[in-house]
Amino acid sequence: MASRIRLEDRECPLSTTVGHVGEWWTLLILHDAFDGYTRFDQFQENLGISSSMLTTRLKSLVAEGVLERRPYQDNPTRYEYVLTDLGRSIRPVIVALAAWGNSRLAPEERSMILVDAKTGKEVEPVVVDAATGRRLDDSEAFVYTAGPAASDAMRARYVETGPT
Structure with missing residues (x-):
């Protein structure tokens, strides 16, 4: 019987991504950010959200480099959580979802x-190939x-394709 594998331990980039940001609260925190x-x-x-869950999720996002924790007040020290370049790069995924x-x-x-x-008009987000503009x-x-x-397992799953 095969043992269970954590999503972030799988080779697939989708599994890895879900392991980092796919948790329900994480996506909602990012949306708010x-x-x-x-x-x-x-x-x-x-x-x-409960303070303990929020603390856990924010620590994880900081550790992953998605958010940066910065002090904004002294006595007592208080922190803010600001999106990094890596964090901002996930916006199209959240918009698409x-x-x-x-x-x-x-x-x-x-x-x-x-x-x-600028116009206030509704837009329809789509994912396109940057080179061709095709959806x-x-x-x-x-x-x-x-x-x-x-x-080898990944190669067996995906038969090589491409220009012939």
Whole structure:
């Protein structure tokens, strides 16, 4: 019988990513950080999260390099949590998740929509190939293949594809 493997121990980058930021509270904390929240009490009040859970998640995000902990007050010392470059880089993923959730709702059921900051018009986020601009939602046009660091098992899973 195969033993259970933690997601972050798997070779797959999706498993590794989920191991780092896929936890429910982590995504909501990051969403709040993108909305400008930086202080413990702001996160706690907005999310209704327990202080022990919030402390655990913030420590993890700081350890992962997603947030930076900075003092903003002396006597007593108080800290704020600011997105790093790595943290800011996950915004498109969170935007895409929210858009996917909204796509399953009627327009009048949506409690939050993404709009252009200048025009106020609703936008439809999509994931595209940077080189061609083609949407990546076509699972036949875009497929995974084994990368340079792939194990034999990963190579067996993904038959090498590419230009012929």
